Amino acid sequence: MSEHLGPYEILSRLGAGGFGEVHLALDPEGRTVAVKVLHPHVAADGVALARLAREVETMRMVGGAHVAEVLDASLEGSRPYLVTRYVQGRPLSAVPMPVTDLRRLASGLxxxxxxxxxxxxxxxxxxxxxxxxxxGEPVVIDFGIASALDSLSVTASGAVVGTPGYLAPEVLEGRSAGVEADVFSFGATLAYAATGRQPYGQGPASAVAYRVVHHPPDLEGVPEWLEPLLRECLSTDPAARPTAAQISARLGVAPVSHVPRVPAAPVVRPRSAADDLSTKEWQPGREQHRRSVEESRARHREKVRRRWLIGSGLFVALLAAAAREPLTEVSLFLLAAYALAGVADAGVALFSHGIYRRSRMVVDFASVAGVVGLCFGLAAMFSTFTLALFAGTALVVGVVFLLSA
Incomplete structure (x- = not known):
């Protein structure tokens, strides 16, 4: 009997990495996918999982022919997992070096x-x-996972967040790192593909890391058309490195609008014998792109704003209800301050051009009315001491949540 993980039928194990085991699987429609099951020490880290859960929505926005798109995720339960497009091929580290069609590789990356x-x-x-x-085409896998799971507890548990020789100097030195760090890794990966040698040599991780920070890379044998670009990418100063758009322009890569994918929800249906004989693969660019990147970001911002509005409203209602008898003025002040903030936010929405303008105004006014009604309802149902206890508990829980986030 085959093993199932959620709606996915596990077929075989493909390999393992620092964060989990990768399995070939079939989705409910019979398409091949790659399922990465997180290691137990990663699954036991609540902080790391919470961070990854927040990043998954952004990761699912990445699409294109040269990335293995994130299709689904389940980060609850005893076996949290991520689902990506299955890419049939060999890793760059296992193909003959140096790469013959280097320009094709550079353009794809x-x-x-x-x-x-x-x-x-x-x-x-x-x-x-x-x-x-x-x-012959490169496809990048595992994007965003190391960045999302880079926490002290996960690292201490044994996961390796990055590989010396491909990590940027600012990452090795513990400084803040952004997209410039990926540009450095891009340069180091291409240098390896062009020469067949590690650009910062081999040996203990500490020795390689020291050479990354203090020594120039070994670019002997890199073609003349590529060497200047790689030297800029491998600069120890993040500000001196080109952006991804500048790299694409210098390599002659045609601009592509990488709109976010909106994967359809899987439809569970009985599989027929034909599904067993011939499976289908996820193909990039074949799904209907219904939202642009900006629209998806606006949707995410609106969701976060509503959560804060509702959460703060509940807390204000508790405090105002607890203060209604002993400190009537304080209770009225809290309600008035919340109402003023809600009306001000609705006013900002009135003059904005966002796609959520109307719903934002409706939620603002509904929240103000709901807080006032909840305040009087709680005051009528519970004693001042009970309400104060509730408010104190809510404050402690809120502070703990903010610190953990």
Missing amino acids: ADALQAMHEAGVVHRDLKPANVMMTE
Whole structure:
């Protein structure tokens, strides 16, 4: 009997990495997908999982021919997992070196880099092992996972967040790192593909890391058309590195609008014998792109704003109800302040041009009315001491949540 993980039928194990095991699986429609099941020490880290859950929505916005799109995720339960497009091929680290069609590789990696950065995703662990070669084209896998799971507890548990020799100097030195770190990794990966040698040599991780920070890369044998670009990408100063868009322009990669994918919800249906004989693959660019990147970001911002509005409203209602008898003026002040903030936010929405303008105004006025009604309802049902206890508990829980986030 085959194993199932959620709606996915596990077929075989493909490999393992620092964060989990990867399995070939079938989705409910019989398409091949790759399911990464997180290691137990990662699954046990609540902080890391919460961070990854927040990043998954952004990761799902990345699409294109040169990235393995994130299709689904389930980060609850005993076996949290991520589902990505299955890429059939070999990692760049396992193909003969140096790569013959270097320009094709460079162009594909530049396109993948631009797709990730346009969606606001930092790969953080771009290296030859995370570049799959399929029919001569590179496809970047595992993007965003290392960046999302880079927490002290996960690292201490044994996961390796990044690979020395491909990590940027600012990452190795513990400084803040952004998309510029991916550009460095892009340069190191291409240098390896062009020469067949590690650009910062081999040896203990500490020795390689020291050379990354203090020594220039070994670019002997890199073609003349590529060497100047790689030297800029491998600069120790993040500000001196080109952007993904600039790299694409210098390589002659045609601009592509990397609109976000909106995967359709899987439809569970009985599989027939024909499904067993011939499976279908996820193909990039074949789904209907219904929202642009900006629209998806606006949707995410609106969702976060509503959560804060409702959460703060509940807290204000508790405080105002607790203060209604002993401190009537304080109770009225809290309600008036919340109402003023709600009306002001509705006023801002009135003059904005966002796609959620009307719903934002409705939610603002509904929240103000709801807080006032909830305040009087709680005051009538509970004593002042009970309400004060509720408010104190809510304050402690809110502070803990903010610190953990």
